[in-house]
Amino acid sequence: MDINGKRIVITGATSGLGLEVLRLLLKYDVHILAVGRNMEHLPKDNKVFPLQCDVASREGVEMVFSEAEKKLGGIDLFWANAGFGCYQKFGEPDWQKMESIFETNVLSPFYSLEKLLTLYPNQKIRFMVTDSIVGQMEVPGYALYAATKFAVNGGMKSIQYEVPGNVILSIIYPVATRTRFFERAGTSIDKSGPIQSSEACARAILRGIKKDKKNIYPYRLWPFAYFMLMSFPFVKHFILKMRNKELQRR
């Protein structure tokens, strides 16, 4: 996809991966609706239209689409990237937390994609969603987060078969990436697996956009590592047992 001339919506553009990709996109002739809640790190640039909005509700998503129409005059690329994790032992009943993580990580991207398909039925459009390797492999401590990202993986993979030819649906699978994600999740970055800088991850996402990739693996070795872990389940089991020991020591 040629990035120049595109009208782009990024949710979760105010920090981490979203912000890093937004900075790279500013080298192109683009207009970006940058959505988030804490706007202080957004670059001041006439290509960027900030929108302070909580996307974890139907009203929030509706607002994103109506602002995109007003500010950009439409959408060519929608990136549902806003999300958060939580690291905890399972067994601390908190309905509100469960609701909030599912609304942000699951309902919001699915509803956004449905809106996009309905509003632009005949236009060439692209939808991207940030999943995670935790949407492919379980990790103790991340049960709720994994539940949301597995839901995204299964749902979006199914929809990849359904979307018409004018739509490209891309799923992004980052490994542990240096952003504020871990601090917000109540832990520190996981050192037992691959780690990537947010800059390297953002560059890989941009390459994925340019090449119209349906599945974007910012850490290139992950598909191989995943294949090996699935082929030798006892290795995976051993690693996850170690991770659980770490969790139980908290």
Ligand SMILES: NC(=O)c1ccc[n+]([C@@H]2O[C@H](COP(=O)([O-])OP(=O)(O)OC[C@H]3O[C@@H](n4cnc5c(N)ncnc54)[C@H](OP(=O)(O)O)[C@@H]3O)[C@@H](O)[C@H]2O)c1
């Ligand atoms: N970092 C990793 O290791 C990693 C690995 C795999 C997948 N991911 C996924 O990558 C995505 C981006 O995370 P990140 O690593 O860049 O973390 P981050 O630095 O914490 O950024 C998260 C972004 O999502 C926004 N956001 C969260 N909830 C929102 C809501 N209800 N409404 C609007 N915006 C909301 C935040 O906005 P405000 O800051 O303005 O609130 C922020 O811009 C997430 O979906 C995450 O699950 C991250």
